[in-house]
Amino acid sequence: EAGVAQSPRYKIIEKRQSVAFWCNPISGHATLYWYQQILGQGPKLLIQFQNNGVVDDSQLPKDRFSAERLKGVDSTLKIQPAKLEDSAVYLCASSLDPAAKNIQYFGAGTRLSVL
Amino acid sequence: DQQVKQNSPSLSVQEGRISILNCDYTNSMFDYFLWYKKYPAEGPTFLISISSIKDKNEDGRFTVFLNKSAKHLSLHIVPSQPGDSAVYFCAASAKSNEKLTFGTGTRLTIIP
Numbered sequence: 506e507a508g509v510a511q512s513p514r515y516k517i518i519e520k521r522q523s524v525a526f527w528c529n530p531i532s533g534h535a536t537l538y539w540y541q542q543i544l545g546q547g548p549k550l551l552i553q554f555q556n557n558g559v560v561d562d563s564q565l566p567k568d569r570f571s572a573e574r575l576k577g578v579d580s581t582l583k584i585q586p587a588k589l590e591d592s593a594v595y596l597c598a599s600s601l602d603p604a605a606k607n608i609q610y611f612g613a614g615t616r617l618s619v620l
Numbered sequence: 621d622q623q624v625k626q627n628s629p630s631l632s633v634q635e636g637r638i639s640i641l642n643c644d645y646t647n648s649m650f651d652y653f654l655w656y657k658k659y660p661a662e663g664p665t666f667l668i669s670i671s672s673i674k675d676k677n678e679d680g681r682f683t684v685f686l687n688k689s690a691k692h693l694s695l696h697i698v699p700s701q702p703g704d705s706a707v708y709f710c711a712a713s714a715k716s717n718e719k720l721t722f723g724t725g726t727r728l729t730i731i732p
Contacts, residue, residue, distance in 0.1 A: 536718075545724065546724055546725075547711075547723050547724050547725055548664070548722050549722070550719050550720065553718075553719065561719055596663055596664075608654070608666040608669070609666070610665075611656075611663030611664045611665070612663050613661065613662050613663050614663055
């Protein structure tokens with residue numbers, strides 16, 4: 506079974522530039538999550554999708570971050586414009602059925618450096 | 621407001637001995653707890669979980685203990701092996717939704 510795929514693995518941009526990350530979850534997983542992990546901290550949930558609908562985006566900085574999952578499969582997370590404090594690893598995860606307390610499976614992440 | 625705390629940033633244990641990683645939480649609504657393991661340049665991988673209706677869950681060398689009155693859980697690894705060297709994250713979720721709240725992690729180093 507293929508795992509959660511993310512690209513790119515690394516990205517370096519200057520502040521005020523835009524960047525986009527892509528995630529393809531495990532086949533059949535209805536729920537998709539984007540996390541931000543700043544160095545020395547645990548992952549923090551940015552947004553949760555159930556199929557193509559948003560379940561929770563309470564911690565997404567909506568003035569600069571956006572995410573979509575148009576067909577209920579893969580997803581993109583965008584930052585526009587980026588700030589220095591956005592430097593972090595962006596992790597995507599998926600789960601089969603969160604109501605059943607199913608486990609979240611994580612991708613390897615995209616490491617973003619904002620200079 | 622850190623609802624899940626791992627107060628030990630790092631821990632070193634001799635190979636073959638027991639590793640004990642601790643986690644404290646403040647939100648009494650949390651009812652499901654998980655441990656994730658993370659190697660460098662990889663995403664976290666699920667290790668073991670426990671529901672609040674239990675106080676112990678065991679899977680091979682890994683055992684998680686939950687003390688609800690103290691709002692404390694611990695992960696025991698015995699015997700510890702070099703491949704166990706990684707960062708371990710404690711995570712929790714509440715009845716109302718499935719959002720995971722993670723701790724800051726503990727870096728475990730197993731000394732051969």
